[in-house]
Amino acid sequence: MILSSSTSIQNFFFAPLPNGVIFALLVIGVFLSFRILDVADLSVEGIIPLTTVVTAILIHQGINCFVALLISAFIGLATGLLNSLLTVYLKIPALLSGIIMMAANFGLSIVFMSLNGGVATFAMSAHLTAFNWLGNGLKVAGLSSYYANYLSYIIVGGAILALIAFALYFFFGTELGMSIRAAGKNKHMSRANGIQVKGMFMIGLSISGALVGIAGSLYAQHNGFGYSTDGTGMIVVGLSSLFLGELIFGQKSFKRGLLASIVGSFLYWYIIQVLMLIDTNGYLLNFYKAILLVVVILLGHLVKHVTVKINNKKNRMRMTQEGERETIQSPSEMLQENFSHFVLGAERKRS
Amino acid sequence: MKKQNKIVLFATFLLSASLLAGCGGDETEKTQIGVLQFGSFTALENVKKGFVKTLEGSKLADQISFNIQNPQANSTTNTQMAATLAAESDLVLGIATPSATALKSAVDSVGTGIPVLFAAVTNPIGANLVNDLVLPGENVTGVTDLGPIAEGLQLVLDFGGVDQVTSLFTATETNSVYQAGIAEAFLSSKGVSSSRTTITNAGEITSAIASIPEEVDAVFIATDDTIANSISLVRGAVESLDASRSKPLIVFGADSGLVEGTTFSMGIDYEASGVQVAKQALKILQDGAQAGSLSVESCDNHTISINKTFAEKEGLDLPESLLSKEGATIL
Incomplete structure (x- = not known):
């Protein structure tokens, strides 16, 4: 069993994959609440432990892993809905209602663990999970268990991610989806345009919660256990991944936001893997993470600065080439353009 | 231009990452x-x-x-x-x-x-x-x-006049919940009633201890990382509670690391x-x-640690059987 450095490199590329796939869903959830609805939803830190604990207990009881996944999605959805009800009808600030839901879900996860004798685990070898049913099949087909394992994460995780991303892309392109985006962007303008802002907020947070619930369930199925302390730091994971992704894709459109969430999640876990190589004792891991976030934001500013400069130069060049400006817009055209700019955040069309 | 910049950025990251990955495998x-x-x-x-x-x-x-x-x-x-x-x-x-x-x-x-x-x-x-x-x-x-939970609890009962014992532990620690269960099973076999005082983080220790009712005579602390880390907090809370009680609390810990806050503790090394x-x-x-x-x-x-200072302050007479135990550390 002599290991060469090639295993290390290979392992470097494979080890962060499961976390990357699983937490991409969480990042999309955070993207929906933070960017689309414009609330920092802290209930994420409660949904994760509750769904990991529930999933581990259910699978241990012999319930199918996909049923556990659906139940977790429902838990997330219910949390998101309750959270939005607290904000909309009791007028509790969104940040506080998120904290309330976090406490409630964290408390419930402790209750479930205690009722189960203080543990929430299942044996990976005895029960099927969303990932290992395929992994087992690939092993039977003759693939080495190392590759079979990671390939199952790529295939199953990739399929779930792609399905959800396309469904969201489609949904947020419909009239209802557009209304949700509009309500998040500009409440007053949306209300003036006849959009039911409260309802949109409720739907948006529910979808976000459901996505986080699915991530929690998959995380438990990846680990083989759930703990009530699993949620600690999850909002940080979500936000940092999102910012990392936005460094590459920006925040100009919904599609870019989705891509940023997914790619950002993978980037985040690869960076953690690099940090682990530098500091295996973990004493400095969190400190490095803090430095990393500052560096990321600085890089973001830098990229923005450079691109703005380049764009300005281009525009100047075009202006001088075109000579004169085009004719004055009609009032209706102006209104249309302003609406799409302020309400939907769409890119202003260049004529 | 814009796209190129980003690609270069990403490529640099991947390159440096793989270089670092290579460093790990020299053994x-x-x-x-x-x-x-x-x-x-x-x-x-x-x-x-x-x-x-x-x-x-x-x-x-x-x-x-x-x-x-x-x-x-x-x-x-x-x-x-x-x-x-x-x-x-x-x-x-x-x-x-x-x-x-x-x-x-x-x-x-x-x-x-x-x-x-x-x-x-x-x-x-x-x-x-x-x-x-x-x-x-x-x-x-x-x-x-x-650890020897039953043995330790038997010593607590030997003090006499102990009718109710509460287990103090962190609800999120699997090990602690399990040990509290063991303690409860032992106590009920001895006809002593038991209760639970649970916390979820170190910040709750003071208020949790302050809420221990008068009927409780002794506290059992499991091998609990959260409590072990803030054991001096436990001590302070117990002492201020003792001031308002007719009879001091006996604190027994299942981890020898808890000695700074317990009357005596008995755990594994x-x-x-x-x-x-x-x-x-x-x-x-x-x-x-x-x-x-x-x-x-x-x-x-097993390591036994006895805190004589606390015992004297609390007016407890430590039995000779405990003090003469082999390998006991007496503070």
Whole structure:
């Protein structure tokens, strides 16, 4: 069993994959609440432990892993809905209602663990999970268990991610989806345009919660256990991944936001893997993470600065080439353009 | 231009990442021993100390190299470190339940079948690490840290006049919940009623202790990392509660690390349990034993610590049987 450095490199590329796939869903959830609805939803830190604990207990009881996944999605959805009800009808600030839901879900996860004798685990070898049913099949087909394992994460995780991303892309392109985006962007303008802002907020947070619930369930199925302390730091994971992704894709459109969430999640876990190589004792891991976030934001500013400069130069060049400006817009055209700019955040069309 | 910049940025990142990844693999000939220690708690540090010291003092010393990782009690980092260790080691040790279970899952999914040892785990069956303590089967074995809870509680009852005992523990710590269950079973067999005083984080200790009712005569503290870390807080809270009580509380801890806050404590010696698990590792590495054929051991090295200062302050007469116990540390 002599290991060469090639295993290390290979392992470097494979080890962060499961976390990357699983937490991409969480990042999309955070993207929906933070960017689309414009609330920092802290209930994420409660949904994760509750769904990991529930999933581990259910699978241990012999319930199918996909049923556990659906139940977790429902838990997330219910949390998101309750959270939005607290904000909309009791007028509790969104940040506080998120904290309330976090406490409630964290408390419930402790209750479930205690009722189960203080543990929430299942044996990976005895029960099927969303990932290992395929992994087992690939092993039977003759693939080495190392590759079979990671390939199952790529295939199953990739399929779930792609399905959800396309469904969201489609949904947020419909009239209802557009209304949700509009309500998040500009409440007053949306209300003036006849959009039911409260309802949109409720739907948006529910979808976000459901996505986080699915991530929690998959995380438990990846680990083989759930703990009530699993949620600690999850909002940080979500936000940092999102910012990392936005460094590459920006925040100009919904599609870019989705891509940023997914790619950002993978980037985040690869960076953690690099940090682990530098500091295996973990004493400095969190400190490095803090430095990393500052560096990321600085890089973001830098990229923005450079691109703005380049764009300005281009525009100047075009202006001088075109000579004169085009004719004055009609009032209706102006209104249309302003609406799409302020309400939907769409890119202003260049004529 | 814009796109190119980003691509260059990304490529630089990947390149530097892979260069760093290459650095990790310079130990090519040696047997890799992966250690995943869940956090920097005193008990866990002691296990690691015992384990590393024993292996470094053995005949195999120059043939092994350690890869010790510590996720600082962060569950996601714990999982990712487990995946790395499972793929790169020839034998892994998980210290504390979350690390041990993560390693087992990782080894199961990567499929290398390497031996998985555990230490500082109180309930290996409940945590699904093994199905049987005598013959674990598969590739997992280790040393449990279940202390002499019944023996210690018997000593508490020997003080006389103890009718109700409350267990103080962190609800999120698997080991503590299990030990509270053991304590309750023992107490009910002795006809003593029991209750629970639970916290979820160190910030709640003061108010939890302040709410202990007058009927309770003694407090039992399990091997609980959160409480062990803030034991002086426990002491302060107990003393201010005692001022308003007719009879002082007897505090008994199942971990010798708790001595600074308990009347007396009785637990396992974590360093000795580290030594014990290292001996299991040697059996596997030297003698080629299968991990599954080695029984799960419990640590028989008990340490007793008595805090005479507290006992005197509380007006408790420590029985001679306790003071004369072999190897007892008296403060």
